[in-house]
Amino acid sequence: MAKAAKRAYVCSDCGMDFARWQGQCSGCKSWNTITEFTIPNTKSGVATSARSSLSGYAGIAGGGSKKLHEVEAVDAQKMLTGIGELDRVLCGGLTTGSVNIISGDPGAGKTTLLSDLVARMSKLMPSLYCTAEESLSQFKNRVNRLKLSCNEDNLYLMAETSVEAIIAELDAKQIKFAVIDSIQAVSTELANGSPGSPSQVKTAAQSLTQYCKQNNVTMFLIAHVNKNNEIAGPQTLVHIVDALLHIDTNDGQVRTLRANKNRFGDVDTVGIFRMTERGMLSVDNPSEIFLSGSTTESSGSAITCIRKGNRNILLEIQCLTTETEGEFPQRVCVGLNMNRIKMLTGILRKHAKTKIFHDTFFNIVGGLKIDESETCIDLALVAALLSSLNEFVVPRTTCIMGELSLNGDVRPIDSGVPRVKEAAQHGFTEIFIPYRNYHKSMEGLGAKIVAVKTIHELIELIN
Incomplete structure (x- = not known):
């Protein structure tokens, strides 16, 4: 007789799990944020093979332990994006092969800023913008409205919610820069639950990070925020990526970009932008x-x-x-x-x-x-x-x-x-x-x- 599937209860705000459902999370004190999902008894062939490769740093096999002098020290390579305030917050430019999250309130300018960024990156390398929340025609209308300059032969657009399909497209087109809009809207076969659930968000981010580290792909993930203006989803999402950027919306057109985490720089730098009809413009002299x-x-x-x-x-x-x-x-x-x-x-x-x-x-x-x-x-x-x-x-x-x-x-x-x-x-x-x-x-x-x-x-x- 087949065993009954196990059930787990996880807080969608902080990621804490519980043996049974309860109204308030004892970790973050939020109400009605604990959701139920089912843990399967058997793993699919795809899930088993994918999980077996998740060893070492971001899925790269470590080959056992090494002595300190046997490890080769490689400096992180950075490239300027051409967006002055973004380069300032990233401490000298975008790190090649890094996976970054950008969050903010609806209308803060996340999509606007990354649309400008992916257009600039297409002039340097094959780039992909994957949108899971809007149509491709909406993205093109934004490009025309903002009058963005890009290399049309190097800029690929994709409307997809499957992580496996996204990774296949990244590999087929040999993409070196990608934007996923958003991590809460995509799903993977390696986890149960609906898109945006803690297990889906965590596993999707792990799979994308693994691919980027193995293939030296630079990626930005757009993330939603909760009622407290904090990044939604489990807290482990923040630990998976290399940098967490957040856009604060002030009264008016001013936007403040701050790095809450950065493995390749400090988190003391703040970028100032002004939201205009031409997009997010860097303010070099905020005074x-x-x-x-x-x-x-x-x-x-x-x-x-x-x-x-x-x-x-x-x-x-x-x-x-x-x-x-x-x-x-x-x-x-x-x-x-x-x-x-x-x-x-x-x-x-x-x-x-x-x-x-x-x-x-x-x-x-x-x-x-x-x-x-x-x-x-x-x-x-x-x-x-x-x-x-x-x-x-x-x-x-x-x-x-x-x-x-x-x-x-x-x-x-x-x-x-x-x-x-x-x-x-x-x-x-x-x-x-x-x-x-x-x-x-x-x-x-x-x-x-x-x-x-x-x-x-x-x-x-x-x-």
């Missing part, structure tokens, strides 16, 4: 889009310098205060953390005796979102608020940076010298910094460095 460019000085504006990864970016903070028409004053902010705003107004009320019975509106020029951990903008927020409240102007040649503590002291910020150099290079003649960030190397930059210790000193200096 230009985050400064209003206005030549008219007005109250309620202050300029600061933040750090995105290893890049220093100048941006303008705007504040508007008006008389309250209702019973309670409003606090509205775009791109900023509301809790931080409330804390700063409390510090002003306690230490500067400034009572704010006004509707207060904050905005970041350019639509960039500031992380809650980016506390170096505290002094600029206070300066913009006081400037609008008391009707005085902070000169546009002044840059203000520093963190404010609850007792009214100005705390130091990280990477103070690079931030000051960035501001000086953009022509700022007066730079306010925390007292403990002062360094002698700042004196030769052609700007006046003003070191402040407390909120009281800042208020006296900017008034």
